Amino acid sequence: MSQHTLPDLPYAYDALEPYISKEIMVLHHTKHHQTYVNALNAAEAAYAKTSTPKERIALQAALKFNGGGHINHSLFWKNLAGSAKEGKGNGGVFKADSPLGKAIIGKWGSLDIFIKEFNTATAGIQGSGWGWVGYNPTGKTVEIVTTANQDPLLSHVPLIGVDIWEHAFYLQYKNVKVDYLNAIWNVINWGEAESRYNEAVSGAKL
Ligand SMILES: [Fe+2]
Numbered sequence: 001m002s003q004h005t006l007p008d009l010p011y012a013y014d015a016l017e018p019y020i021s022k023e024i025m026v027l028h029h030t031k032h033h034q035t036y037v038n039a040l041n042a043a044e045a046a047y048a049k050t051s052t053p054k055e056r057i058a059l060q061a062a063l064k065f066n067g068g069g070h071i072n073h074s075l076f077w078k079n080l081a082g083s084a085k086e087g088k089g090n091g092g093v094f095k096a097d098s099p100l101g102k103a104i105i106g107k108w109g110s111l112d113i114f115i116k117e118f119n120t121a122t123a124g125i126q127g128s129g130w131g132w133v134g135y136n137p138t139g140k141t142v143e144i145v146t147t148a149n150q151d152p153l154l155s156h157v158p159l160i161g162v163d164i165w166e167h168a169f170y171l172q173y174k175n176v177k178v179d180y181l182n183a184i185w186n187v188i189n190w191g192e193a194e195s196r197y198n199e200a201v202s203g204a205k206l
Contacts, residue, residue, distance in 0.1 A: 004037050004044075006030075007074050015082040015089065019183040021172045029077070032167050036069030036150070043067075068150035072130055072161055079160050081189035091187035100159070100190070100197040103142045118144050119181040122164055131181075133160040133193065135200040142197070157200035159193045 009015075009029055014022035043062040050056045082088025094111050095101045108114035121144050122131025132145045134156025145156055153161065162184060169180035196206055 003041050004070055006034050006037050007077065009077050011080075011082055011089065016080055016091070016187045018086070019083060019186045020080070020169075024168070024171050027171075028073075028163075028167060032165075033070070033073040036066045036073065040066035040070050065150050068152040071152045072150055072163070075158060075161050076163050078192050079162075079189055080184075080187045081191075083186045085186060089189075090191055091189055092185060094190050095194070098190075098194050099201070100142070100194045103197070107142060115185055118162075119178065121146055122162060122181055123177050125164055128165040131162040131164055132156065132158055134158055135197060137200065137203075140201075157196065157206050159196045159200070160188060 006029070009025070013025045013029070016025060039062065043059055043066055047056060047059050047063065050059070081091035083091040084093045096105055096111070104111065104114050108117065118131060118133065125131070125146050125148065127148065129146055129148045129151075130153070132147065132153045134143055134145045134153055135141075136143050136156050142159070143156060145153060147153055152158075162181070164177065164181075169177065173180040173183075199206060
């Protein structure tokens with residue numbers, strides 16, 4: 001069985017400053033994400049050695065938690081980019097005339113209203129979880145969704161995932177989740193969301 005590995009960040013650890021500090025990024029990537037990778041590999045190895053349904057059922061929670069953690073963080077890194085405001089990349093550059101931009105403006109009226117609704121829904125998660133912008137393949141619409149813990153988004157095609165675990169913001173924003181959520185839009189990689197949206201609309205499984 002192939003082992004999962006920690007993907008490299010597509011930018012430097014300090015690339016998202018001042019919105020997400022280097023200290024957070026180093027710990028988040030090299031410690032938290034690495035731990036999910038290691039535990040997923042261990043759970044899959046244990047699963048491969050099982051001989052009874054009971055043994056396999058006993059491993060479901062570990063597979064879901066650590067597999068979800070690996071999937072979610074792998075996407076999260078790609079969802080972020082150095083801020084255009086800081087001259088560090090294309091983070092925060094929303095294109096209202098792109099297909100995804102049109103879908104968002106068409107549904108919410110403006111980017112600001114969309115962000116406000118996303119931040120309210122995501123800040124409202126009780127405990128740890130993820131806020132998502134997802135494509136609903138049945139309704140063919142863009143929706144704001146949340147999941148608990150490390151549950152991956154299965155009901156929608158994930159376009160943007162925002163980690164709302166305390167490890168994602170506490171060192172910089174302390175308990176003020178809303179400041180973290182307001183700041184993160186400066187480093188959201190809309191180009192990545194756009195390409196995922198275009199693939200989702202065409203029926204690709206992401
Ligand atoms: Fe995280």
